[in-house]
Amino acid sequence: MTREDPFGVVLFESVSHALRAEKIIKAENIPCKLIPVPRQLSSDCGICLRFSTLHKEQVESALAGKLDFFEVALL
Amino acid sequence: MEVVYLDNAATSFPKPEATLEAMMRYQRAIGGSPGRSGHRLSIEAGRVVLDTRDTLARLFNVEDPLRIVFTKNATEALNIALIGLLRPGDHAITTGMEHNAVMRPLRFLASRGVELSVVPCSDRGELDPEDIRAAFRTNTRAVVLTHASNVTGTIMPVQEIGVLTRERGDMVLCVDAAQTAGALPVDVEAMAVDLLAFTGHKSLYGPQGTGGLYIRKGLDEKIAPLMRGGTGSRSEFEDQPDFMPDKYESGTPNTIGLAGLGAGAAFILEQGVEAVREKEEALTRRFLHHLQDLRGDVTVYGPPAAQKRIPLISFNLRDITPSDAALYLDEQWGIMCRPGLHCAPAAHRTIGTFPQGTVRFSFGFFNTEEHVDLAAEALRRLLRG
Numbered sequence: 001m002t003r004e005d006p007f008g009v010v011l012f013e014s015v016s017h018a019l020r021a022e023k024i025i026k027a028e029n030i031p032c033k034l035i036p037v038p039r040q041l042s043s044d045c046g047i048c049l050r051f052s053t054l055h056k057e058q059v060e061s062a063l064a065g066k067l068d069f070f071e072v073a074l075l
Numbered sequence: 076m077e078v079v080y081l082d083n084a085a086t087s088f089p090k091p092e093a094t095l096e097a098m099m100r101y102q103r104a105i106g107g108s109p110g111r112s113g114h115r116l117s118i119e120a121g122r123v124v125l126d127t128r129d130t131l132a133r134l135f136n137v138e139d140p141l142r143i144v145f146t147k148n149a150t151e152a153l154n155i156a157l158i159g160l161l162r163p164g165d166h167a168i169t170t171g172m173e174h175n176a177v178m179r180p181l182r183f184l185a186s187r188g189v190e191l192s193v194v195p196c197s198d199r200g201e202l203d204p205e206d207i208r209a210a211f212r213t214n215t216r217a218v219v220l221t222h223a224s225n226v227t228g229t230i231m232p233v234q235e236i237g238v239l240t241r242e243r244g245d246m247v248l249c250v251d252a253a254q255t256a257g258a259l260p261v262d263v264e265a266m267a268v269d270l271l272a273f274t275g276h277k278s279l280y281g282p283q284g285t286g287g288l289y290i291r292k293g294l295d296e297k298i299a300p301l302m303r304g305g306t307g308s309r310s311e312f313e314d315q316p317d318f319m320p321d322k323y324e325s326g327t328p329n330t331i332g333l334a335g336l337g338a339g340a341a342f343i344l345e346q347g348v349e350a351v352r353e354k355e356e357a358l359t360r361r362f363l364h365h366l367q368d369l370r371g372d373v374t375v376y377g378p379p380a381a382q383k384r385i386p387l388i389s390f391n392l393r394d395i396t397p398s399d400a401a402l403y404l405d406e407q408w409g410i411m412c413r414p415g416l417h418c419a420p421a422a423h424r425t426i427g428t429f430p431q432g433t434v435r436f437s438f439g440f441f442n443t444e445e446h447v448d449l450a451a452e453a454l455r456r457l458l459r460g
């Protein structure tokens with residue numbers, strides 16, 4: 001994943017949730033990175049999980065049922 | 076003189092190298108505040124804390140690691156659980172073997188209108204689950220008990236009591252695992268435990284200043300937090316978050332301590348709780364055999380079988396006071412033990428040793444047969460005068 005790829009982010013209510021999501025996504029070998037929440041979005045915790053839009057469905061299904069998340073936003 | 080440390084029930088010593096290394100690594104190379112800032116050192120600190128949660132979740136068979144709240148010790152965890160849960164008019168049941176970490180919050184709540192029953196135990200510290208059932212009332216909200224006594228070492232029938240509280244549905248089982256987390260298998264599902272308080276600095280081989288509380292799903296809605304403050308989440312709101320674990324984790328945590336706790340708990344998982352238990356039970360059995368030889372001069376408290384106790388033995392020596400014995404063992408033999416009441420006056424009343432107390436030896440993972448034999452030899456010499 002390079003910075004230029006179109007990306008999406010998953011927003012969480014707490015950093016603990018974001019870190020746990022990172023572990024789950026990485027265990028599925030989906031590239032992702034924790035970043036500060038982009039300014040145009042508002043989120044409850046300061047960090048979010050960035051992924052390439054190519055992996056949107058994989059990310060959503062990896063997290064489904066395992067962890068609460070607020071929303072998946074495409075930027 | 077080599078120091079022989081036999082006070083592991085107070086706090087374990089020494090710690091595994093891995094515990095110290097994890098703490099050094101965190102403070103040398105990471106150092107950030109977890110979940111506060113979003114830069115890489117803050118995120119890495121958050122990972123350290125989450126890894127510790129994951130490790131403990133595995134150890135206690137907790138499905139969702141975020142149901143574990145970190146505290147500074149078991150005492151804080153028990154206060155969150157009891158003060159947060161019990162309201163005037165509720166009835167709570169506990170036992171005659173409790174540590175003051177349970178008894179004092181419950182006595183405080185009793186002074187504020189909570190009804191309290193203290194179920195008596197035998198003079199070996201044994202509890203009959205039927206006596207717990209007999210104490211049930213229509214307004215019984217919780218059964219609160221230790222998993223093992225820090226005075227007699229007696230292992231309590233938590234699983235049997237879990238069956239009784241589960242039958243009642245609305246009843247909460249709150250277990251003080253200060254003495255057992257890491258030393259005995261603890262499975263919150265198999266044991267039907269709703270609230271599990273543990274401390275990090277005993278058999279989990281973390282540093283002092285660490286501990287936590289497992290809260291069963293849904294129960295957090297009924298437990299008000301003890302403290303409120305910054306959590307790094309929901310920063311735009313002035314109300315306390317209502318989700319786990321942030322609801323109960325206000326303020327910058329003890330990240331360096333949690334780094335050590337994670338490594339200590341991982342060390343126990345690597346060894347295997349069963350293997351640790353086997354080793355410590357063997358040391359206990361060996362020491363009990365030595366005491367058998369001295370039986371005319373020594374009164375041993377608690378169950379006679381090592382299998383029924385954690386690696387802890389309380390005793391009295393003829394007419395020698397516990398404090399005199401402890402001073403002699405320290406000065407003449409370099410043996411560290413704990414005399415007195417062990418913060419558990421109720422338990423000493425139960426076994427008939429209040430107020431003078433007992434001498435307590437408690438073994439840990441790093442004790443050896445040589446330590447046990449030396450301790451027995453020291454007692455023999457002391458008795459010979």
Ligand SMILES: Cc1ncc(COP(=O)(O)O)c(C=O)c1O
Nearest residue numbers: 148149150174176221225253274
């Ligand atoms: C049975 C029992 N409960 C609770 C505690 C309290 O643990 P902490 O002092 O770490 O809060 C202890 C030990 O001190 C204990 O032995």
